[in-house]
Amino acid sequence: MKISVIIPVYNAEKYITQAVESAIYLDEVFEVILIEDHSPDNALEVCKKLEEKYVKVRLFQHPDKANHGAGASRNLGIEKATGDYIAFLDADDYYLPNRFDAEKEMFKNPDIDGVYGAIGVHYYTEKAKKQYYHIYQDKLDTVYKKANPKDVCPGQMNLRGSFGLIHLDTLTIKKTALSKMKKMFDVSLRLHQDTEFTTRLSYYLDLYTGINDEAIAMRGIHEDNRITKVETKQIKPSTTKILYWKKLKEWSEQEEKLPREYKIHIIRVYRSFEIANAPLLKKWYLITKYLICDNKTIRSGLYNINFRYSLFK
Structure with a gap:
């Protein structure tokens, strides 16, 4: 090799x-x-x-x-x-x-x-x-x-x-x-x-x-581990992972052959971190925004919210 x-x-x-x-x-x-x-x-x-x-x-x-x-x-x-x-x-x-x-x-x-x-x-x-x-x-x-x-x-x-x-x-x-x-x-x-x-x-x-x-x-x-220092500063996971899930969301939107269940899961998790990372007033705005009446439900892992998302008709 x-x-x-x-x-x-x-x-x-x-x-x-x-x-x-x-x-x-x-x-x-x-x-x-x-x-x-x-x-x-x-x-x-x-x-x-x-x-x-x-x-x-x-x-x-x-x-x-x-x-x-x-x-x-x-x-x-x-x-x-x-x-x-x-x-x-x-x-x-x-x-x-x-x-x-x-x-x-x-x-x-x-x-x-x-x-x-x-x-x-x-x-x-x-x-x-x-x-x-x-x-x-x-x-x-x-x-x-x-x-x-x-x-x-x-x-x-x-x-x-x-x-x-x-x-x-x-x-x-x-x-x-x-x-x-x-x-x-x-x-x-x-x-x-x-x-x-x-x-x-x-x-x-x-x-x-x-x-x-x-x-x-x-x-x-x-003592000088960069990642470890972030993990021990009691920073909310949403503040460091929202960008990660945003990148996966962008990739899923560009990758046409990606299975539908993958795309739904990625959007669900990204929305969860987006809400978790938002100020209090914006949390309610986002919750309202994503509660769109549709027959496809995306369940938020962080907030136990049922999202009805019209993208996946």
Whole structure:
């Protein structure tokens, strides 16, 4: 196998060496592509030293040398990749030795476009564990059971009940299969752009469950985790997820072949977050707006409201 591992690098000088070295020593890894995203720390110099030290490491920045976010950095990494397969790794996470054990066998089947597995949790300090254990604990994040590829997209949208998630660190994609996608990562999303990507990806590609009963990568938790800080500020889910569901709604409106039940579900959830995120007076305006008399009912998951939406006659 010739796998290109893409690592967006931002403010990760303490962790990037471990991430890189966890990948380059795996036989399946053909190259490690670092996209340095205008870090405020010394990450660029660390990346330059890694490129000098390891022949597998290739370092890039955005053409304007500015900060563009993880999504744009991963898109650039995909453009630069020369391997037959694409894998991702966050700069403060790392792979385990079994990272590509399932892929070596499963990709012998030409019908498989991608494989995903389970990610564990590593706390870099006792302080980080004390602060964030209530969020991550010591559990595996993964799709809970072996899933039919056709169930993965609705599962990612929570249309199939309790399903689990695909973490980018555990995803490996056949590069030629990406041609089925109309776009890669949405660069306008600073949060949830990975989930938005895997949701769309699982609609166009046949993604299979690899190793989901033990970790193949580790999520690194430290005091400076950007996502973790958001999760612990008691910010309402609606304020961070409304944009994610808005993007899915825009995609569903453009994708004519998307099943009708998917479109209804996406609109239902988006409307729920739209109401949840609105000021009090606007909540009632939106509720009134969406209570349109029709024989098609969309039930709001957050507010137990029956929406009659005329779009799906």
